[in-house]
Amino acid sequence: MSVKLGMIGAGGIAKSHMNALKKVERAKIVSIFDLNTEGAEQAAASVGAKVAESADALLNPAEIDAVFICVPQFARGDLEEIAAKRGIHVFVEKPLGLELELVARKEQAVREAGILNSVGYVLRYYDTVQKAKQYLQGKTIHLIQGFRIGGSHPAPWWSQQHMSNGNLGDAVTHQIDMIRYLAGEYKEVTAQFGRNTIKTLKPEATIPDAGAVTFSMESGAVGTITESCLSSFHSGSEIKFIGQDFFLQLTGNGKTLTIIDNTQNVTITSKQDPVYEQDNAFVEAVAAGSGDSILCGYADGMRTLAFTIAAYQAAEERGTVKV
Numbered sequence: 001m002s003v004k005l006g007m008i009g010a011g012g013i014a015k016s017h018m019n020a021l022k023k024v025e026r027a028k029i030v031s032i033f034d035l036n037t038e039g040a041e042q043a044a045a046s047v048g049a050k051v052a053e054s055a056d057a058l059l060n061p062a063e064i065d066a067v068f069i070c071v072p073q074f075a076r077g078d079l080e081e082i083a084a085k086r087g088i089h090v091f092v093e094k095p096l097g098l099e100l101e102l103v104a105r106k107e108q109a110v111r112e113a114g115i116l117n118s119v120g121y122v123l124r125y126y127d128t129v130q131k132a133k134q135y136l137q138g139k140t141i142h143l144i145q146g147f148r149i150g151g152s153h154p155a156p157w158w159s160q161q162h163m164s165n166g167n168l169g170d171a172v173t174h175q176i177d178m179i180r181y182l183a184g185e186y187k188e189v190t191a192q193f194g195r196n197t198i199k200t201l202k203p204e205a206t207i208p209d210a211g212a213v214t215f216s217m218e219s220g221a222v223g224t225i226t227e228s229c230l231s232s233f234h235s236g237s238e239i240k241f242i243g244q245d246f247f248l249q250l251t252g253n254g255k256t257l258t259i260i261d262n263t264q265n266v267t268i269t270s271k272q273d274p275v276y277e278q279d280n281a282f283v284e285a286v287a288a289g290s291g292d293s294i295l296c297g298y299a300d301g302m303r304t305l306a307f308t309i310a311a312y313q314a315a316e317e318r319g320t321v322k323v
C-alpha cells in the first residue's frame, strides 16, 4: 500500500525530507504548498507532485493520508488542528512552536483526533543514540554537560526571537531533547543569554548570540548546556553523561558514541541517515495504522519545548524556573 503525502513548506528541511522520502518505497508525495510559488513548483517537479493552491487545499483527506509540516515555527497557524480534524496524520518539524499554550491546544486536538503524529527530533533515530539509551537504563548519572556551537540559519526569520526562539529554541532544541530522551525529565532551569557580538554584527537581529543554561533533572542529576550561533572557528555539539562508574559521550549531534567503564572503552560512529530512518518510521506507522515505530510524538515534543520556554523565563526573571 502506498502512503500519499502532502508537504507544506518547500525550504531547507522540506528538501531533506523529499530526498529521504524518495528512498522510502511506500511514500508518494502528491502535493506541495509553499508561499514561495517558485520554490513549490521546483520541489513539486523534483518529485512528480502537484502544487496545491493553499495549505488548506492541500489538507484534503481525499488526496493525502499524511502531511509533512515543514514551515518554520512562527508560520504554522492552526495547520496541525485542521489536519487532525480532517483525520490526516501529521509529521511536524521541531520545535513545535514558540509558546506553550497554543502548542498544548494543538496537542489536545491531535490526541483527541487519534491521528498518528511525529515530531522532527530526528537525532533520536541514530542507532548510536538508541545504544546510548539502552546503556543508560538503570545507571546513576550525576552530571550532564552539553554544548552546541556553530553558525546561524541564513533565513531572516531565524534571527528574530519572536519567530524562531533563537538558537536555543531552534537548533539546541535537539540537544535539549536528547538529554530528555536519554536521562529523563528536567526539573528546574536557570539561564543567562548574551548579545555581545550580534548587537553590532547584525543589529537587526533580536536573538542572543550565546547562552549558558544550568538545570536539574527529576532523577537528581544536574547539568549545563552552553551554546553559540556566532562561532566561525569552532563548531560542533556534544553531550557527556557522567556517572561514578561510567562515562558516555555523544558528539556530532549523536552520530558518534563513546562509552567507557570497567569493561569497555568503545567509540562507534553511525552509518545511518537519521532523516531516512525517521521518515521511513512515520510512513510505516501510517501504513500499519500504529505509532509503534515513531520515536517522538507531539506530546513528547511539547515537553522539550517547555524547557526552552522555562530557560528564557528564568533568564528574564534572573531566577530558577520549574520546567
Ligand SMILES: NC(=O)c1ccc[n+]([C@@H]2O[C@H](COP(=O)([O-])OP(=O)(O)OC[C@H]3O[C@@H](n4cnc5c(N)ncnc54)[C@H](O)[C@@H]3O)[C@@H](O)[C@H]2O)c1
Pocket: 008, 009, 010, 011, 012, 013, 014, 033, 034, 035, 036, 039, 055, 070, 071, 072, 073, 075, 076, 093, 094, 095, 120, 121, 122, 155, 170
Ligand atoms: N529536524 C531538523 O534537524 C531541522 C533542520 C532544519 C530545520 N528544521 C525546522 O524546519 C522548519 C523550517 O526550517 P527550514 O530550514 O526549512 O527553513 P527555510 O527558511 O529554509 O524554509 C522555510 C520555507 O517555508 C516557507 N514558508 C514560510 N511561511 C510559510 C507559510 N505561512 N506557508 C507556507 N510556506 C511558508 C518559506 O517560503 C520557505 O520555503 C523550522 O521549524 C526549523 O526549525 C528542522
